[in-house]
Amino acid sequence: MKGILLPGLMFGLVTLVNVIIPFRDAPGAFPIPLQAIAVEFGVYDPHGQLVAERDIGIEHVFIDWNTPPERTVAALRAVEGHGRALMVTLEPFPRAGQDSNTYVRDLLAGEYDGLLHAHCEALSQASDRLFLRFAHEMDLVNGRYAWSGLSADSYIAIYRHAISVCRSLIGTFTAVWSPAGNTGLAKYYPGDAFVDMVGLSLFGLQPWEEITYGRSRRFTEALAEKYSRIEGFGKPVTIAEFGVCGTAVYRAQWLTDAMRSELEEFPLLQSLIYFNERETFRWPSTIGLRPSSVCDVEYPDWRLGE
Numbered sequence: 001m002k003g004i005l006l007p008g009l010m011f012g013l014v015t016l017v018n019v020i021i022p023f024r025d026a027p028g029a030f031p032i033p034l035q036a037i038a039v040e041f042g043v044y045d046p047h048g049q050l051v052a053e054r055d056i057g058i059e060h061v062f063i064d065w066n067t068p069p070e071r072t073v074a075a076l077r078a079v080e081g082h083g084r085a086l087m088v089t090l091e092p093f094p095r096a097g098q099d100s101n102t103y104v105r106d107l108l109a110g111e112y113d114g115l116l117h118a119h120c121e122a123l124s125q126a127s128d129r130l131f132l133r134f135a136h137e138m139d140l141v142n143g144r145y146a147w148s149g150l151s152a153d154s155y156i157a158i159y160r161h162a163i164s165v166c167r168s169l170i171g172t173f174t175a176v177w178s179p180a181g182n183t184g185l186a187k188y189y190p191g192d193a194f195v196d197m198v199g200l201s202l203f204g205l206q207p208w209e210e211i212t213y214g215r216s217r218r219f220t221e222a223l224a225e226k227y228s229r230i231e232g233f234g235k236p237v238t239i240a241e242f243g244v245c246g247t248a249v250y251r252a253q254w255l256t257d258a259m260r261s262e263l264e265e266f267p268l269l270q271s272l273i274y275f276n277e278r279e280t281f282r283w284p285s286t287i288g289l290r291p292s293s294v295c296d297v298e299y300p301d302w303r304l305g306e
Contacts, residue, residue: 034055037259038260038269039272040057040058040270041057041259041272043060044062044275044277049303049304057084058086058087062088063088063090065091065116066093066095066096069122072088073125076122085130086123087133087176087273088123088130089178091135091136092112092116092162107158108158108161117165121169130170130174131173131176132175133178134163134176135162136178136179138155138159139181139188141182152187155188156191160190163175163190163194174197175197176238177189177198178199178201179198179200180200181200183229192235197236197237197238198237199238200230200238200240202219203241203244203302204244205295206294207297219253220257220265223266224265224266238269242273245296245300245301246294246295275302277302279299282298
């Protein structure tokens with residue numbers, strides 16, 4: 001049995017590696033057949049590399065609510081033109097020049113309601129499924145977002161406020177509460193009435209793992225750690241941001257693990273959305289790490305084929 005299975009597995013990995021490497025020059029074809037995966041597949045694909053892929057069910061966009069709502073309408077129309085459902089990560093950044101010390105007070109006082117209304121009214125035009133992911137990764141402590149690192153009470157208040165406003169304007173949508181997946185995330189949970197789905201962020205950065213854990217990890221190991229922190233909520237789960245950066249073999253292992261036809265260990269998992277872009281914010285805990293020939297440890301490139 002082993003004599004049959006192992007050569008077959010190695011053939012599959014070698015074949016996948018050969019596909020991943022030139023993928024940059026072959027837009028519109030995902031390196032693994034998507035029809036056979038256990039969960040719905042989605043993508044954040046700002047450069048349109050996967051626009052022609054027919055088996056992608058969800059397209060993810062990020063919207064700073066300070067941008068004109070016309071951008072939200074344009075994103076909605078583009079995604080619907082691709083025949084996909086829309087996931088919007090609505091980012092409640094303070095206005096330019098706004099005092100960050102009064103951010104929560106101003107938001108709860110309604111000073112940002114005009115922005116919130118404008119974008120939710122734009123999203124009300126959705127003709128397909130709509131996933132609204134508001135103020136994500138609140139459990140980060142690296143200062144990346146104005147809403148991350150807030151007190152639990154403050155965060156819960158602004159999240160509930162936004163979801164309530166949008167529910168008054170949009171007929172039906174899936175409210176996605178989406179921590180990064182870190183220890184302590186539970187204190188930010190806004191309550192079952194305000195959450196339809198729980199999101200996670202999951203990235204495989206091989207050079208960082210080898211320093212942090214002394215070895216490369218597998219997709220299932222990394223997901224199990226974060227999944228254990230949110231499964232108690234009993235909500236459907238999406239990996240709202242998923243990426244992998246490392247050697248071709250490492251990437252192949254992560255992708256094949258993530259897209260195998262059965263994921264019995266994670267019964268709440270419903271979708272996985274690939275982050276097909278470079279990292280725009282310095283990866284945390286990389287000070288002192290040596291440069292890597294396979295992946296930029298500070299600003300990883302998650303794009304397929306890079």
